[in-house]
Amino acid sequence: MVFSRRKMKQILFVCIGLIFVICIYKTFVTTEPLHVPHVPELQPKLLKENRQQFDSDNDLDSRYAELERVKLKVKELELKLKSLEDRIPKKYPDVKYLNYKNRKRILITGGAGFVGSHLTDYLMMQGHEIIIVDNFFTGRKRNVEHWFGHENFELIHHDIVNPLFIEVDEIYHLASPASPPHYMYNPVKTIKTNTMGTINMLGLAKRVGAKVLIASTSEVYGDPEEHPQPETYWGHVNPIGPRACYDEGKRVSETLSYAYAKQENVKVRVARIFNTYGPRMHMNDGRVVSNFILQGLQNESIIIYGNGKQTRSFQYVSDLVDGLVALMESNYTQPVNIGNPVEHTIEEFAVIIRDLVGGKSKIRSTAAVEDDPQRRKPDITRAKKYINWEPRVPLKIGLEKTIEYFRKELDRSNHSQRNVFSPHIDNS
Numbered sequence: 485m486v487f488s489r490r491k492m493k494q495i496l497f498v499c500i501g502l503i504f505v506i507c508i509y510k511t512f513v514t515t516e517p518l519h520v521p522h523v524p525e526l527q528p529k530l531l532k533e534n535r536q537q538f539d540s541d542n543d544l545d546s547r548y549a550e551l552e553r554v555k556l557k558v559k560e561l562e563l564k565l566k567s568l569e570d571r572i573p574k575k576y577p578d579v580k581y582l583n584y585k586n587r588k589r590i591l592i593t594g595g596a597g598f599v600g601s602h603l604t605d606y607l608m609m610q611g612h613e614i615i616i617v618d619n620f621f622t623g624r625k626r627n628v629e630h631w632f633g634h635e636n637f638e639l640i641h642h643d644i645v646n647p648l649f650i651e652v653d654e655i656y657h658l659a660s661p662a663s664p665p666h667y668m669y670n671p672v673k674t675i676k677t678n679t680m681g682t683i684n685m686l687g688l689a690k691r692v693g694a695k696v697l698i699a700s701t702s703e704v705y706g707d708p709e710e711h712p713q714p715e716t717y718w719g720h721v722n723p724i725g726p727r728a729c730y731d732e733g734k735r736v737s738e739t740l741s742y743a744y745a746k747q748e749n750v751k752v753r754v755a756r757i758f759n760t761y762g763p764r765m766h767m768n769d770g771r772v773v774s775n776f777i778l779q780g781l782q783n784e785s786i787i788i789y790g791n792g793k794q795t796r797s798f799q800y801v802s803d804l805v806d807g808l809v810a811l812m813e814s815n816y817t818q819p820v821n822i823g824n825p826v827e828h829t830i831e832e833f834a835v836i837i838r839d840l841v842g843g844k845s846k847i848r849s850t851a852a853v854e855d856d857p858q859r860r861k862p863d864i865t866r867a868k869k870y871i872n873w874e875p876r877v878p879l880k881i882g883l884e885k886t887i888e889y890f891r892k893e894l895d896r897s898n899h900s901q902r903n904v905f906s907p908h909i910d911n912s
């Protein structure tokens with residue numbers, strides 16, 4: 485068969501086209517398995533992984549041992565953490581809830597001291613916001629540590645001889661050393677605290693419109709010639725004696741309060757506090773109750789200064805706190821005696837305390853102290869009439885609680901041993 489030249493060309497074109505299509509098909513559709521291309525930099529990585537696998541198989545044991553060591557370390561740290569946590573009281577006492585209309589912001593100067601810390605407890609339990617200001621001269625953080633971290637509580641380390649600018653609704657002004665060894669330690673500072681400090685607090689009250697209660701003292705009556713002492717008695721004070729820094733300081737404090745009340749319309753309340761005792765009293769308080777308890781607990785002689793016939797009346801601290809709050813809440817603006825009128829001779833106290841402690845201490849007397857008042861007994865007619873207050877805690881019960889506190893304090897041998905006197909709401 486003979487093809488024409490034209491036909492031959494056509495057949496050639498078709499063959500070339502077919503070969504082209506087959507080549508394209510071979511390029512894109514292949515049934516051969518995929519090979520990892522030989523890329524030089526990939527090779528060491530693959531080798532390393534293989535080696536690690538091999539190594540890990542080999543030191544599995546040592547790794548387990550290391551893991552065990554870490555686990556032990558973590559356990560150790562957990563125990564340490566727990567022992568630290570145990571030192572912080574976890575649960576706060578159950579405070580009342582007050583809404584914003586009834587909740588007050590209350591400043592307590594000297595709030596880390598004996599009376600101030602009990603007042604703090606009471607007002608915290610009532611649901612108020614408490615700000616304590618203290619320079620820790622005689623106060624201690626331990627007295628209020630159970631409130632640290634509570635949302636209603638704040639502690640400011642500050643000396644009230646310097647001005648203070650905060651916003652508050654009420655001020656309980658308690659900052660001042662209260663016992664003779666403390667206020668005589670630095671008489672000039674005692675006067676400054678009771679004069680400049682009081683001016684600063686009255687100035688603060690004036691600026692923010694707060695009501696202020698001044699903690700005065702039965703010492704404003706000095707060695708009284710009237711007995712019992714009513715608030716109308718002007719006192720019998722030696723202005724240059726060893727107690728004058730405190731007695732006269734408090735008298736000026738009262739004078740300043742009424743000057744601010746008259747001139748600047750500051751709402752003032754003045755509490756004349758008589759001898760008070762209870763847990764959290766300073767161990768070096770140096771007054772009758774703490775001295776006798778400490779001497780009794782340590783089986784030392786109980787020392788009476790003078791002939792022991794001088795009288796004192798002592799109130800338990802919770803009674804005082806009730807009186808201070810009642811006075812603050814009242815509309816009564818004149819000074820009010822807050823004290824227990826049940827009078828005992830110092831000699832009687834020595835016997836009562838020795839018997840309650842249960843020790844075998846001897847009772848001895850020594851020379852009288854200069855300017856020591858012979859008789860002290862509050863007339864509390866005003867308190868009964870205007871603030872509906874009178875003390876409730878019997879001497880024996882109050883002394884038992886105080887002795888228990890002092891006993892624990894004496895037994896304490898390190899810082900982590902707590903002696904927390906927990907607050908509670910007394911509904912009796």
Ligand SMILES: NC(=O)c1ccc[n+]([C@@H]2O[C@H](COP(=O)([O-])OP(=O)(O)OC[C@H]3O[C@@H](n4cnc5c(N)ncnc54)[C@H](O)[C@@H]3O)[C@@H](O)[C@H]2O)c1
Pocket residue numbers: 593594595596597598599600617618619620621622623624642643644645657658659660661662663666677681699700701702757758759760761766
């Ligand atoms: N406890 C009593 O028997 C008694 C009797 C009469 C009057 N008072 C008065 O009651 C108040 C409280 O007495 P207390 O027995 O709780 O005494 P306290 O010594 O235990 O407390 C006084 C507190 O005031 C602080 N303070 C002293 N100077 C300060 C200053 N310049 N700035 C800031 N803080 C300062 C102290 O560190 C302490 O915390 C005092 O004003 C005291 O005169 C107490």
